[in-house]
Amino acid sequence: MISLQRASLRYGDILGLSPTxxxxxxxxxxxxxxxxNGAGKSSLIQLLSGLLPPSGGEVRVFGAAPHRNxxxxxxxxxxxxxxxxxxxxxxxxxxRMMGRLSGLEGGALDAAVSRGLAxxxxxxxxxxxxxxxxxxxxxxxxxxxxxxxxxxxxxxxxPFNGLDPEARLGLMDLLRALAAGGTRIIVSSHILSEVAQxxxxxxxxxRGRLLAEGSVPEIRELLDRHPVxxxxxxxxxQALARWAVEQGELVALRLEEGSAVLAVRNPRxxxxxxxxxxxxxxxxxxxxxxxxxxxxxxxQFLTKDNT
Amino acid sequence: MRTRALPTLRAVALGYAPRVLQARGWVLCxxxxxPVVLSGLGQVFxxxxxxxxxxxxxxxxxxxxxxxxxxxxxxxxxxxxxREDLEQRTLPLILVRPVPVWIxxxxxxxxxxxxGALWLAVSxxxxxxxxxxxxxxxxxxxxxxxxxxxxxxxxxxLVLVFxxxxxxGALVLFGxxxxxxxxxxxxxxxxxxxxxxxxxxxxxxxxxxxxILAQQQISSPVFVSVAVLLLFGALCWALCGWKLQVTxxxxxxxxxxxx
Numbered sequence: 001m002i003s004l005q006r007a008s009l010r011y012g013d014i015l016g017l018s019p020t021x022x023x024x025x026x027x028x029x030x031x032x033x034x035x036x037n038g039a040g041k042s043s044l045i046q047l048l049s050g051l052l053p054p055s056g057g058e059v060r061v062f063g064a065a066p067h068r069n070x071x072x073x074x075x076x077x078x079x080x081x082x083x084x085x086x087x088x089x090x091x092x093x094x095x096r097m098m099g100r101l102s103g104l105e106g107g108a109l110d111a112a113v114s115r116g117l118a119x120x121x122x123x124x125x126x127x128x129x130x131x132x133x134x135x136x137x138x139x140x141x142x143x144x145x146x147x148x149x150x151x152x153x154x155x156x157x158x159p160f161n162g163l164d165p166e167a168r169l170g171l172m173d174l175l176r177a178l179a180a181g182g183t184r185i186i187v188s189s190h191i192l193s194e195v196a197q198x199x200x201x202x203x204x205x206x207r208g209r210l211l212a213e214g215s216v217p218e219i220r221e222l223l224d225r226h227p228v229x230x231x232x233x234x235x236x237x238q239a240l241a242r243w244a245v246e247q248g249e250l251v252a253l254r255l256e257e258g259s260a261v262l263a264v265r266n267p268r269x270x271x272x273x274x275x276x277x278x279x280x281x282x283x284x285x286x287x288x289x290x291x292x293x294x295x296x297x298x299x300q301f302l303t304k305d306n307t
Numbered sequence: 308m309r310t311r312a313l314p315t316l317r318a319v320a321l322g323y324a325p326r327v328l329q330a331r332g333w334v335l336c337x338x339x340x341x342p343v344v345l346s347g348l349g350q351v352f353x354x355x356x357x358x359x360x361x362x363x364x365x366x367x368x369x370x371x372x373x374x375x376x377x378x379x380x381x382x383x384x385x386x387x388x389x390r391e392d393l394e395q396r397t398l399p400l401i402l403v404r405p406v407p408v409w410i411x412x413x414x415x416x417x418x419x420x421x422x423g424a425l426w427l428a429v430s431x432x433x434x435x436x437x438x439x440x441x442x443x444x445x446x447x448x449x450x451x452x453x454x455x456x457x458x459x460x461x462x463x464x465l466v467l468v469f470x471x472x473x474x475x476g477a478l479v480l481f482g483x484x485x486x487x488x489x490x491x492x493x494x495x496x497x498x499x500x501x502x503x504x505x506x507x508x509x510x511x512x513x514x515x516x517x518x519i520l521a522q523q524q525i526s527s528p529v530f531v532s533v534a535v536l537l538l539f540g541a542l543c544w545a546l547c548g549w550k551l552q553v554t555x556x557x558x559x560x561x562x563x564x565x566x
Contacts (some may be wrong), residue, residue, distance in 0.1 A: 001456035002436050011559075026437050027327075042558060043561070045559050046558060049403050051402060051403060051555075051556065051557050051558065052402065052555045052556075053555060067555075068402075068408060068552070070405035070406065070407070071405070073403060073405040076403065077403075078399075078403045080399060080400065080558050082558065084395060084397050084400075085396065085397060086323075086391075087326075087329075087390065087395075087399045088325065088326045088329050089322075089325075093325070094322070094323065096320055096322070097321065097322025097323075098318070098400070098401075098404065100314065100317070100318030100321070100322070101315060101401060101404040101405075101406050102320050102404055102405065103314070103405065105314075113524070145400070158480060158559075170310065218542075246328045290309070
């Protein structure tokens with residue numbers, strides 16, 4: 001269904017996506033594009049959705065290059081990131097125009113617009129102008145436009161941004177239902193837990209490179225190799241440091257006034273042991289403060305590890 | 308499910324049609340109609356004081372509508388076309404649809420053309436109220452409508468190709484066009500003004516023998532000027548379509564587009 005052979009994308013002098021190769025088979029399912037901001041997720045999405053041609057290499061979707069290829073584009077739905085809409089439109093009228101541009105007319109168009117609004121929970125609010133809609137409502141309309149023509153491949157760029165928790169869960173359910181119905185879905189996000197709730201298959205991007213490709217447990221294992229820094233305040237920082245060294249998980253140790261900063265190789269095994277020791281009263285711990293648990297730090301570690 | 312050119316044109320035109328009822332649309336309407344309305348009111352007053360002056364219609368047509376209002380309308384309407392979607396980054400939402408990209412500029416421009424042409428036609432025919440003969444006013448209205456087609460297409464091309472397209476357009480419409488009476492006959496044919504005067508059968512000014520640099524004014528047959536304006540407009544729309552077709556348009560800003 002999707003095949004990239006050393007496909008790259010340049011924005012002038014800036015490399016948006018390094019030569020990247022991967023394949024996704026036919027059939028439904030959800031694939032997560034994971035990476036921090038600037039990782040190249042949107043570049044990859046623009047190549048897959050046919051918005052931009054590759055600067056090098058080859059992109060094939062449904063067996064053909066997607067850029068300005070109507071046969072391919074008719075089978076793709078794109079939910080782009082960002083909150084941009086043409087001014088002066090009502091949601092339902094804009095959807096009708098989008099439906100017509102996908103070749104829908106008459107009863108089929110009416111049915112598609114109604115279905116799109118209903119699926120996204122906008123059936124009672126679709127008549128509002130964009131200016132009167134909340135960001136979350138506009139996000140739903142953006143999703144509805146991508147579903148109008150029932151695409152075989154649905155691409156969503158950071159679809160959970162701006163959604164409240166309830167809407168987020170609703171969107172996840174909808175995506176799971178679409179995937180179960182045979183739609184191939186590609187979702188980009190910079191939050192692993194979001195993607196992990198949706199799919200087992202992840203493409204990990206960082207600084208325009210495809211770092212890893214695999215299941216969520218495989219990616220988690222990679223992420224777990226990143227040493228996490230924890231600042232722990234205890235009555236006796238020395239005793240804490242001694243205990244930590246005994247666990248054999250430390251990469252680095254730094255003592256500060258009243259606290260110890262531990263760089264732990266595998267926090268998922270270290271933290272339960274720490275918890276156990278605290279509960280058992282062996283460590284009189286006062287505070288625990290993870291310093292660099294953000295995804296960007298993890299990706300930087302992985303990049304170093306992979307070069 | 309591929310959408311062909313005409314359904315695309317219809318879909319975009321229908322979709323964007325309500326946009327003419329926003330500020331830009333009403334400005335176009337006011338620009339086209341107000342000169343005739345205000346002159347009409349002036350005529351009512353003048354008739355009571357000095358009697359009827361049939362030259363007012365000609366002065367309004369050439370001095371205001373053709374040389375001032377028409378270019379301003381083109382300058383205002385053109386950025387409301389496909390350029391607006393490029394600037395607001397809303398075009399990708401259309402470009403991921405299975406549509407022929409080359410038809411999009413004319414499809415969006417058509418909305419503004421029909422709206423502007425409607426009010427220009429009203430204004431042209433309104434010249435009858437200012438004393439113009441009905442036959443003359445009809446040709447004047449036709450000239451306005453056709454010239455707006457050509458000028459809007461030309462301006463749309465300029466704003467699509469150049470970031471300062473409005474400035475270049477203003478230079479052409481207010482600079483080059485005003486050179487009509489000092490241009491040699493061959494070059495006169497390369498002005499909108501020449502064709503407007505040829506279609507309307509009236510002139511905005513006469514060349515006197517004492518005018519330095521003045522050239523002999525020529526006229527083209529009406530059907531030739533009609534064809535020239537129609538074809539020039541069509542050519543400009545086609546070039547707009549070609550330009551958009553070969554331009555990669557991504558989700559980010561212009562500086563972040565491929566290649």
